[in-house]
Amino acid sequence: MSANDFEFQGLQTTAIHAGEKPDSTTRASSPNIVMSSSFVTDADTPFSAENLQGQTTFFYTREGNPTVQQLEQKLAALEGAEACVAFGSGMAAISALMFHQLKSGDHLVMSDVAYVGAAELMKGLIPSFGIQVTRVNTTDLKAVESAIQTNTKLIHIETPCNPIVRLSDIRAIAQIAHAAGAKLSVDSTFATPVATQPLSLGADFVVHSLSKYLCGHGDAIGGAVLGASDELSGIRDLLVHLGGALSPFNAWLIMRGIATLPIRMKAHEENALKVAKFLESHPQVKQMIYPGLPSHPQHELAKRQMRNFSGMIAFQAKDAQVVAPAFAQRLQVIHYAVSLGHQRSLIYYISTQEMLETSFALDETQAEAYRNFAGDGVFRLSVGLEDAEDLCRDLDQTMSIVGK
Template identity: 60%
Template sequence: MTEKTAPRRGLMTDAIHAGETPDPVTRASAPGIVMSTAFLADAGASFSAEDFGDETPYLYTRWKNPTVDQLEQKLAVLEGAEAAVAFGSGMAAITALLLYNLSAGDHLVISDVSYAATAEMTDELIPRLGISVTKVDMSDPENVRNALRPNTRLIYAETPANPIIRLTDVEAIAAIARENGSKFAVDATFASPLGIHPLALGADYVIHSLTKYVCGHGDAIGGAVLGNKMDMAGIKKGIAIRTGGILSPFNAWLIQRGASTLPLRMKAHEEGALIVAQFLEDHPKVTRVIYPGLASHPQHALASRQLENFSGMLTFQVADGAKAATIIADRLSIIHYAVSLGHVRSLVFYLSTDEMLRTSFRMTPAQEQSYREFAGDGIFRLSVGLEDPQDLIADLEYALAGIP
């Protein structure tokens, strides 16, 4: 059965149908899961990644798999990319991107605030490979320009930045990257594929931890890199197949199912987060709230221009947050005190600034000051789920009431 594709389709239609067709054998409407590790091969078929290409038949799931292919096609449509490569985790995707672009003697410019594992890897593993790394505050594009060298191969941003929700002007830095002949990658996990489109703003790559908003249900780990067909083919052949950080077909199926409702969920995440953020901003025990959808966000003008959805991520601060964390964790009943984000369930976790600076972020005094301007002595990172906002407010009200 051939896929019937209209010239232009709506977002919900693409989220549901992109990459999927009814099964030609069973005529099943919903996509199935192909869990086989091996596929029947013709005699004489090559079993070398050197011969891998678009026309290579299914042979071994580490190479490619029908269920993973469906997810990659859906992601590419949602992100407006030529192609996507899925991985077993967001960190596997980030690692593949770095290994594909960087070799000994190259230079990487990366945000001084990024996902903790990314920060730690670029502090330790990447420099051990003979790659020099410069970390800059990317809220000011001129910091990026000033950090560039003739051998700067890759610029890597994260926006909104985890965990402080500081923003990067993607379009401005994309222009700087082009001037220098550098590639530009953006981790847009906090925003989701519906919140920002880095490729349309000039980036070469976009990365997503599929574990978060794309899956949306907190039951499958995955990651993806998206970009042009040539680079994705190189990442697939040169890194994914050889290092083996591939996505399980079962997880691909779960994430694909989650992606089908992404437009509806992101609208609800944004609506709920704004209501909760406004409540927290007015609460006498909350000293500060950071949410891109609030006028009080230091970069609200950039957020309004660049973000198509403000997402469900916010932070808030209270006096003596470390002590308050124990009280809040004990008194919450709907919101789970847990790591991760982007799930249907609301999640909150306290992140001490001193602890983050000790373990994940190696900063200059000026960079630390910029971090503290968003985080103070510590933040509660709150991922607003899909529960009724008034129930979340009641839960937070009770939890905050326990703080002396």
């Protein structure tokens, strides 16, 4: 079953059925978990992975697995992509994309604010291979254009970005990239395919951390790169040779999560909007950042680019250094923990000084733009599926006591 089998189906139907079909032997309705590392094969099957290109049967799970393949087909259908390669983590997916697209002497333009793992990769390891990296505030299209060099091969953006929920204009940046002979990759983890399909806006690659909204339950780690089939075949080679394979069991858990993704994202958005409005009017909150609010500086772009505003909120609080430990000790419903996109709400304080000193290493203009959103630090709140009234009450009972 190809991704295109569900090209004209509704989103929820695609989330449930794409990549799946009843087992031909048992007639099981749910997909099997094929927990086998190797597969019985014919005597003339090549031993080297390099000679297995185009083979339709399975050989060894690092090179391909039926359960992982089902997940890849489902993701490709949701993103409108020709192909997908699933990895053992989001960072494995990002790393494979970078090493496939870039070599010594090439130049990468990247969002100056992005997931810390990706930011640290581009600050340390990638330049050590002779690859130039320019970090730029990708909300500023002129800055993106000015960063382009003759050897620029890739622009990588994250929208909405982690942790300050700032947006970048995918369509406009795709045009800039293609005019320069470069490609555009978009980390769309915060948005999910329910909100945004970057390929339809001109992007060449989409990256997801499957551990977040796509899994949705905080119990499996995975990553994926999606795009054109010819590009993805090279990325799959890196998966095979660098060994970032996804466990079939995790693939099965993530598929199970995706089945409810559209209805979960609707509930995340509804809850986030209620919590954001509550926090925006709270006396202990200095600044509220949520794309679904008119107060977000890029609300109009969000309305054009996102069909769902997702469940990610960032906010500045008065006396944040006191509020953070109070949240960790007193919250009853919301967990004080990292990660995001789970059914349960998660909150964590992210210090601006720490980010600027360690992960981001921005110049003064970029740092000032970051501070315009984050101040001295932001609480990143992943709004879950609990009752919004309970979430507001949980936040209020801590902040109100601290504020007295």
